[in-house]
Amino acid sequence: QQQVKQSPQSLIVQKGGISIINCAYENTAFDYFPWYQQFPGKGPALLIAIRPDVSEKKEGRFTISFNKSAKQFSLHIMDSQPGDSATYFCAASITNRDDKIIFGKGTRLHILP
Amino acid sequence: DGGITQSPKYLFRKEGQNVTLSCEQNLNHDAMYWYRQDPGQGLRLIYYSQIVNDFQKGDIAEGYSVSREKKESFPLTVTSAQKNPTAFYLCASRTSGETQYFGPGTRLLVL
Numbered sequence: 001q002q003q004v005k006q007s008p009q010s011l012i013v014q015k016g017g018i019s020i021i022n023c024a025y026e027n028t029a030f031d032y033f034p035w036y037q038q039f040p041g042k043g044p045a046l047l048i049a050i051r052p053d054v055s056e057k058k059e060g061r062f063t064i065s066f067n068k069s070a071k072q073f074s075l076h077i078m079d080s081q082p083g084d085s086a087t088y089f090c091a092a093s094i095t096n097r098d099d100k101i102i103f104g105k106g107t108r109l110h111i112l113p
Numbered sequence: 114d115g116g117i118t119q120s121p122k123y124l125f126r127k128e129g130q131n132v133t134l135s136c137e138q139n140l141n142h143d144a145m146y147w148y149r150q151d152p153g154q155g156l157r158l159i160y161y162s163q164i165v166n167d168f169q170k171g172d173i174a175e176g177y178s179v180s181r182e183k184k185e186s187f188p189l190t191v192t193s194a195q196k197n198p199t200a201f202y203l204c205a206s207r208t209s210g211e212t213q214y215f216g217p218g219t220r221l222l223v224l
Contacts, residue, residue: 032210034213041201041218041220042217043117043215043216043217043218044215089156095209100161101207103155104155105154105155106154106155
């Protein structure tokens with residue numbers, strides 16, 4: 001019940017296309033859902049995050065869509081660029097608990113130039 | 114300049130040797146975490162600490178040890194009992210309800 005399942009494991013998208021990464025969770029107590037971006041040899045960096053009181057959050061070309069009833073959330077990268085090529089991790093946690101953040105296993109995204 | 118620092122960037126371990134990875138944060142975060150990342154793999158939790166002088170095992174604690182004597186510091190020791198230590202080690206910190214931030218990582222290699 002503590003798992004966050006992420007798919008696909010790897011993704012190849014043409015430049016200018018839309019990249020979509022999906023995550024699903026079981027624990028309904030989760031109330032904070034961040035996405036991290038990691039470049040090779042670097043630590044993950046927060047990209048965008050959402051709480052379940054909204055169904056969508058957009059920051060530039062990055063959008064999180066959240067479906068509370070289905071317990072699913074996804075990251076959409078519009079107009080994907082070669083510089084977006086990285087590994088993306090979704091995650092979930094419970095506010096007011098200094099406990100573990102549960103991470104998905106990651107998606108390796110490659111944008112073709 | 115706030116953030117999380119990890120040192121060294123690269124670390125070499127000889128057979129049977131214990132090595133210690135440093136993690137320092139000046140974000141005044143209560144909780145700190147250590148993760149291991151193998152090539153092309155996800156993040157596996159080694160140890161975490163929610164408060165000074167207290168820490169809990171994560172999913173892969175065997176062969177590792179930690180201490181939390183100060184709020185800003187959470188060093189990780191890779192002991193000789195860890196037979197496959199080659200990996201990228203990431204430290205992170207956060208305060209309750211806030212985003213978790215990661216350090217730049219330490220790459221550990223075995224000679």
